[in-house]
Amino acid sequence: MPKAMKDGKLVDVEDFGDADDAGHFLRRTSVFHDRVTADGSSGFRAEPGRYHLYVSHACPWAHRTLILRKLKKLEEVISVSVVHPLMGPESWHFGECDGCTEDHLFGSRYLYEVYTRARADYTGIVTVPALFDRETGTIVNNESAEIIRMLNSEFDAWGEARLDFYPEKLRPAIDAINREVYDNVNDGVYRAGFAHSQRAYDEAVESLFAALDRLEKQLAHQRFLTGDRVTEADWRLFTTLVRFDAVYYLHFKCNRKRLVDYPNLWNYTRDLYQVPGVAETVRLDHIKQHYYGSHPQLNPRGIVPAGPDIDFFEPHDRYRLVPEAPELGM
Incomplete structure (x- = not known):
């Protein structure tokens, strides 16, 4: 059953989003919306080694951030941890698989533990991507559209400043x-x-x-x-x-x-x-394992199709x- 958090505790929810009276899927909103800025005026100054990105190779929203991190040459500036592609009973977790990592910051078993480090009474869903600040010990932002804007411009002192994907x-x-x-x-x-x-x-x-x-x-x-x-x-x-x-x-x-x-x-x-560099960010093995294995209401036995060959x-x-x-x- 899908999970969300209420007052820092995992709770069961009926689906991966909400629904209106007509049955339309409604995406739950992100909670953390602070911003890293080059000059630090936001309270979060762009610095190499300060920020850590939590991602899943399966998730299209997290994938955006991996592409910008790669193309802007920020791999040595912003570190990354990759969750297991299967979303299990405790939501996103860290585990052994090709392309997964441990939680490099805290050694957490579950991503929700990172969320409760940032906010002990966190209420909301546990999502990737999440940009964590080592200095203040909190999640700065977990909205991919906002994170890619930061990666595009605020770390140019250390990355590929000639590239601007939002001119x-x-x-x-x-x-x-x-x-x-x-x-x-x-x-x-x-x-x-x-x-x-x-x-x-x-x-x-x-x-x-x-x-x-x-x-x-x-x-x-x-x-x-x-x-x-x-x-x-x-x-x-x-x-x-x-x-x-x-x-x-x-x-x-x-x-x-x-x-x-x-x-x-x-x-x-x-x-x-x-x-160049983009193919390295695409993991179809993670993508297929996640979708076909993490949505039992859509695929009860979790069988992953062999194809297509692409x-x-x-x-x-x-x-x-x-x-x-x-x-x-x-």
Whole structure:
């Protein structure tokens, strides 16, 4: 049964999110929203070795932070611990597996113990990613959209300062794309998979594939979502697309079309996957084990399908739109 926390104690909850009267899946909100800043004006100054990131390779939200950490060259600046892909009776836990780590800060067995270190009476869900501050002993932030903005700009004194995935001139366009993609695609697959009624499922699937159809048309004429330059918006979409055929198509019943049935979106996904360093952040073994093994209400026996066989290194055709290698925010 899924877990949440109330006053620092684990409690059972009915599902991985809430639902309204019509059966629509409602994502529970993040709790920690402080910000790391380069000048320390927020109370959390950017410093090498001070912050630690808790992630799951399975989670698309955590995956965003791993991509930004890799591309901004912050691996030696911000350390990381990786939970086991299976969400067990005590929610996220640390355990032995290929690609997992121990809790490098405290040796915790469960991620909820990190949350109660930060706030003894914590009430909410235990999520990844979570950015922990060694100096103050608290979680700074557990909202992926906010963490990637920090990684993009606040650690530039030690990372790849030439890269900017949220350039000022493109911010209105990026924000508009993010809203569309989040509502209909990133969260849309979950609204389909965890729908509590046929009506809610039908509405989620209709919105999801209408959005994918629009993105397919848009990407016929430009290499990336805002034009010729890779931005935050692309990475936010990518982490859903790279999981689509392996888990969302079957497990979340998003089976009107596969990603490979969209020529532009499929080539676009391979284009992003082949950006140096990105493939290292994609663990389909963790992704499949997590989704098929952690949602007994959707897959009671936890059997992980053998396929599909997906070759993200297959050559793509995106050079026809921009012949050079992707301009990674420079």
